[in-house]
Amino acid sequence: MCKANQLLLLCLFIIAITSCKKDDLQNEIEEPDFSIQSTTDFAVISQYENGWIKEGRYPASGNPMKEFEYHENGYIKSAKIYSTLGAYHLSMEVARNIDNKPEWSKYYKSDGSLWIETIYENGRPDMKKVYGDKGVTTHQYADGILTSSTYTSQDESITTSNKLNASASNRTVSVYVNDNTYFEQTSTSEPKLGDGLYSDFEIQVGNPFGEVEGNYIRLLQSSSSSPSWERYLEAHNFVRPYILLDQAYISDGEFIRSFALSTELYQSIIEQYPFNEQGVLVGGTRYIDGYTNISLPFDLRDSLANVYENDSANYVLKYGDEYVEKIGYGKSTLLIGAIRNLPTDPLLADELKTIADKKMDVLISESSPALTEEEQAMLDKVWFEVRFFSYVPEHRSGVVINSYQDYQQAVEAVDDAELTVIQLEYKSCEYL
Numbered sequence: 001m002c003k004a005n006q007l008l009l010l011c012l013f014i015i016a017i018t019s020c021k022k023d024d025l026q027n028e029i030e031e032p033d034f035s036i037q038s039t040t041d042f043a044v045i046s047q048y049e050n051g052w053i054k055e056g057r058y059p060a061s062g063n064p065m066k067e068f069e070y071h072e073n074g075y076i077k078s079a080k081i082y083s084t085l086g087a088y089h090l091s092m093e094v095a096r097n098i099d100n101k102p103e104w105s106k107y108y109k110s111d112g113s114l115w116i117e118t119i120y121e122n123g124r125p126d127m128k129k130v131y132g133d134k135g136v137t138t139h140q141y142a143d144g145i146l147t148s149s150t151y152t153s154q155d156e157s158i159t160t161s162n163k164l165n166a167s168a169s170n171r172t173v174s175v176y177v178n179d180n181t182y183f184e185q186t187s188t189s190e191p192k193l194g195d196g197l198y199s200d201f202e203i204q205v206g207n208p209f210g211e212v213e214g215n216y217i218r219l220l221q222s223s224s225s226s227p228s229w230e231r232y233l234e235a236h237n238f239v240r241p242y243i244l245l246d247q248a249y250i251s252d253g254e255f256i257r258s259f260a261l262s263t264e265l266y267q268s269i270i271e272q273y274p275f276n277e278q279g280v281l282v283g284g285t286r287y288i289d290g291y292t293n294i295s296l297p298f299d300l301r302d303s304l305a306n307v308y309e310n311d312s313a314n315y316v317l318k319y320g321d322e323y324v325e326k327i328g329y330g331k332s333t334l335l336i337g338a339i340r341n342l343p344t345d346p347l348l349a350d351e352l353k354t355i356a357d358k359k360m361d362v363l364i365s366e367s368s369p370a371l372t373e374e375e376q377a378m379l380d381k382v383w384f385e386v387r388f389f390s391y392v393p394e395h396r397s398g399v400v401i402n403s404y405q406d407y408q409q410a411v412e413a414v415d416d417a418e419l420t421v422i423q424l425e426y427k428s429c430e431y432l
Helices: 002-030 257-261 264-272 298-310 312-319 346-364 373-379 404-416
Strands: 043-047 053-058 066-070 076-083 089-096 102-108 114-121 124-131 135-142 145-153 158-165 170-177 180-188 196-198 213-230 280-295 322-340 383-390 420-428
Touching: 089 264, 102 264, 170 312, 180 312, 196 312, 213 322, 213 346, 257 264, 264 383, 280 346, 298 312, 322 346, 322 404, 346 373, 346 383, 346 404, 383 404
Parallel strands: none
Antiparallel strands: 043 053, 053 066, 066 076, 076 089, 089 102, 102 114, 114 124, 124 135, 135 145, 145 158, 158 170, 170 180, 196 322, 213 280, 280 322, 322 383, 322 420
């Protein structure tokens, strides 16, 4: 009898031990690993207490292509982006505060020299400088609105200013040579067909054409794209460059830096998302109502062409080297879902991206089923944010979408807004 009891106790003990091991194994299998570790492609330099990235770089060794630091809440604190177009060089760097407001940004030429420098005040542009071989242009802002642009030649003998008077709705272009007034012209602050431009600095100058007729070609073109995971954020597919020069543009992988010079919405987007960790959710709409095309009488065109050919330097000084040939009107929206601090485990990272995709559907579609508690708890382990951008002024820095109501409100603001000048298309004066 005693042996039978001992055997029974031994069996119960073995069953208990086996059950504990099964429970431990089950817990080990079910508990996802959210840790972020360095790989051959990515180096985690430092982390916060919750395991999120503080500093990182791509790739892990050799010349860096991306170096960055996050705030503890997941927003970018600083980022440096490098380029291999031409010689390897620093292409762009940004600094932002903990509330995701920009502090400053810099863009560099392929030779490594500074090209564009923007200083922000309370998240809005305060000053933007453009450096070139021939001189420097300084753009001044008040509450984020451009008030003046001043170009100074390298030897300081030439100064060109473009001052905007918001109350009078006009702008005055003045050209000074050796401190003497060389040219002055006042016109409406709204862009006009024939307005000239120093293309190297994108500063508006005089209009040699006067009042000219324009033919409005109505296009009524619209396109939309549902949010999908993209490797790169190519914002120019939705946000048309405000100034489109008469030249070819080269993409620097994820964006075309040149568009940041004149298109504040585009600049705002690429400085918030200078890179992404494992893709970005991108969608949006674009509506082009039409373009006004310049219509020049042959005698006026021939006359100006002769002036340009006889003294191009004098012509360019007053009227720039390119002029507005077309003005486009329309609307655009851009929806961005960015995810950061994904775990190193690839299967878990893919699962989280699937959940983020479902979350985006919930935010933009009233009929989409909500995430389960388990799915939301998993998504809360990483950084995921959805922002809505458009030409509406309050959308320039993006509106955070936390609910379907937020999304509907943003869309209604775009629908209620007037058509916007979305693009000034320029033509070189060489082709007058």
